[in-house]
Amino acid sequence: MxxxxxxxxxxxxxxxxxxxxxxxxxxxxxxxxxxxxxxxxxxxxxxxxxxxxxxHPGAVMIVAQLDDGRLVLERQYRYPVQAVMLEFPAGKLDAGEASLACAQRELLEETGYTAREWARAGVLHPVISYSTEFIDIWFARGLTLGPRKLDAGEFLDVFTATTAELLAWCASGKVTDAKTLTGALWLQNVLSGAWTLDWQAATI
Structure with missing residues (x-):
């Protein structure tokens, strides 16, 4: 393996x-x-x-920021835990799909947003004890809103929040999704200047 x-x-x-x-x-x-x-x-x-x-085929997560700094987030029912979860947009890789192409596709399909610039922050392994799953972390900025293209049978709410609101929800336990907690950590370090991003123009 x-x-x-x-x-x-x-x-x-x-x-x-x-x-x-x-x-x-x-x-x-x-x-x-x-x-x-x-x-x-x-x-x-x-x-x-x-x-x-x-x-697991692998996945992507997108930390997407509007020009005013607000974050694009989702509320989605997750059947295994029988609860509506607050998350960053994310989705699995299709066979042979490049990570950035997947991130761009998922952001558009789930939220309707396209981004002018993208930066790959890193990768996380959410369940190392029983899965090969990895999630590439992408940041997106320069957002433009258009129509969503949800898959059949996919239901989720899209909303925006400030970084302070997201961090408060993480601290209070309102956010428990592992990838979103990791994304919040990354965001906090990027905003503080402790961690840097290498931005690139969108490919689509």
């Missing part, structure tokens, strides 16, 4: 006393979206154990 995006495979050379080696692999489920596996692995002490995990 290759390392997920953002993982430095070379770093494992010094960590050989921690590495688990796959001995066998069995497919548990192959769905339209998720692919579940059960692997037998050899542990560093030469004993064996079982690891169950989900293969």
């Amino acid at each position: 290759k390392a997920p995006p953002g993982i430095d495979k070379a770093a494992t050379v010094a960590d050989s006393h921690l590495v688990e080696t796959r001995v066998d692999s069995v497919e548990i489920l192959k769905g339209r979206f998720l692919h579940a596996m059960r692997d037998t692995v050899r542990l560093p002490d030469n004993t064996e154990a079982t690891r169950e995990y989900v293969i």
Whole structure:
């Protein structure tokens, strides 16, 4: 199994006393979206154990800011947790789709916004204990609003909020979505000047 995006495979050379080696692999489920596996692995002490995990195609998240600094956010019902969640716009990569193209497509489809400039901030791995999922973090600015293009069966509200409001919701527990909490952390550091972004013009 290759390392997920953002993982430095070379770093494992010094960590050989921690590495688990796959001995066998069995497919548990192959769905339209998720692919579940059960692997037998050899542990560093030469004993064996079982690891169950989900293969995920990867995704993007967009921290989109209006010219006045307000953020584009969404409210969406998430069935697994049976709750309406407050989130940054996001979506999964289609097969063979480039990360920036996915970010531009998802922002347009879900919110109706297109952006003049984009910057890739980094990557996060939200559930490292049981999934290969990674989420590329993109920032977008120079927004223009147009019609949304929601997928069939997709229902969500789009609204805007200030950075102060978002951070207050994170602090109070109103925001619990991992990617949005990470996006808020990134945003806070970018605004303070502690972290920088390399902006590029939109490709579409």
